[in-house]
Amino acid sequence: TQLLEQSPQFLSIQEGENLTVYCNSSSVFSSLQWYRQEPGEGPVLLVTVVTGGEVKKLKRLTFQFGDARKDSSLHITAAQPGDTGLYLCAGVPSGGNEKLTFGTGTRLTIIP
Amino acid sequence: ETGVTQSPTHLIKTRGQQVTLRCSSQSGHNTVSWYQQALGQGPQFIFQYYREEENGRGNFPPRFSGLQFPNYSSELNVNALELDDSALYLCASSRSGGRSYEQYFGPGTRLTVT
Numbered sequence: 001t002q003l004l005e006q007s008p009q010f011l012s013i014q015e016g017e018n019l020t021v022y023c024n025s026s027s028v029f030s031s032l033q034w035y036r037q038e039p040g041e042g043p044v045l046l047v048t049v050v051t052g053g054e055v056k057k058l059k060r061l062t063f064q065f066g067d068a069r070k071d072s073s074l075h076i077t078a079a080q081p082g083d084t085g086l087y088l089c090a091g092v093p094s095g096g097n098e099k100l101t102f103g104t105g106t107r108l109t110i111i112p
Numbered sequence: 113e114t115g116v117t118q119s120p121t122h123l124i125k126t127r128g129q130q131v132t133l134r135c136s137s138q139s140g141h142n143t144v145s146w147y148q149q150a151l152g153q154g155p156q157f158i159f160q161y162y163r164e165e166e167n168g169r170g171n172f173p174p175r176f177s178g179l180q181f182p183n184y185s186s187e188l189n190v191n192a193l194e195l196d197d198s199a200l201y202l203c204a205s206s207r208s209g210g211r212s213y214e215q216y217f218g219p220g221t222r223l224t225v226t
Contacts, residue, residue: 004154033214042116042202042217043155088154099168100145100215102154 003027004089004103012109016078021106023072023089030094032065032072037086069094079110114139116205116218124224125193133188133221135203143167144186145215146178147202155202161186162208190223198225 004025013019023032031050035043047056049065049072056063060083062075072089089103117136125131137144143162147155157170161180175191184205190197200222204215 006154035217040219042204042219045214045216048214090154099157099160099170100155101157102147105152105154107152 004091004101006087006089006103006106008106009104010107010109012111013079014111015080019076019079019108021074021076021087021108023074023103025070025091027091028069028094029091030069032069032089032091033100034063034072034074035088035090037088038084043086043088079108081110081112084108084110116203116216118201118203118218118221120221121219122222122224124226127193127195127225129193130189130191131193131223133190133201133203133223135186135188135205135218137184137186137203137205138216141205141207141216142184143206143208144180144184145204145206146186146188147204148172149200149202149220151199158188193225195225198223 004023007022031048033048034046036046037043047058047063049063052067052069054065060077064073076083087106087108090100116138119134145160146158148158149155158172158176159169159178160167164180177189179187200220202217202220204217206215
């Protein structure tokens, strides 16, 4: 079973600060996705990265896929209270068939 | 475009009972996956259905079973409920082919087993 480890597990910072969340594995993934989940709701897809070294930006969020396609990071600039939530990375293993493997999650709290 | 819906929203069952959870996929999607999410953890893959057949299964016992119907909706059945089955059960739909790895989740069913 391929395991995606996220760090940190919990993060609480002040509004306006920057932060980075990491997603690491010893396995190669053909694609990797980031989701945000709020209490009582299902995960919402934020981005999909498929090429090693790929960088995607979504407003204040920057996502990067590692060159070897084994890791990814999510960087948030000038965090806002609306960014609060559970951030999940999820990968499709190389040679896999739509069967997402989810990371352990990072619970982010932005303090106003 | 209609999103993924799940029913019921919440459910309380007693150990040993059986439960059926339902999911309607997003319009245009023909693949449904089910996940179990324990409190404070990431979702764990249970199984996936495509064209009414099981198309992959995670590390869950046979008492977890499912169905997919011709309209692509799906059911998750759990027999002989155990206390550890208490979790949020998520359904996700996707479109096979193309960027089929992009899955869209429903709001989940919160199951409590007492």
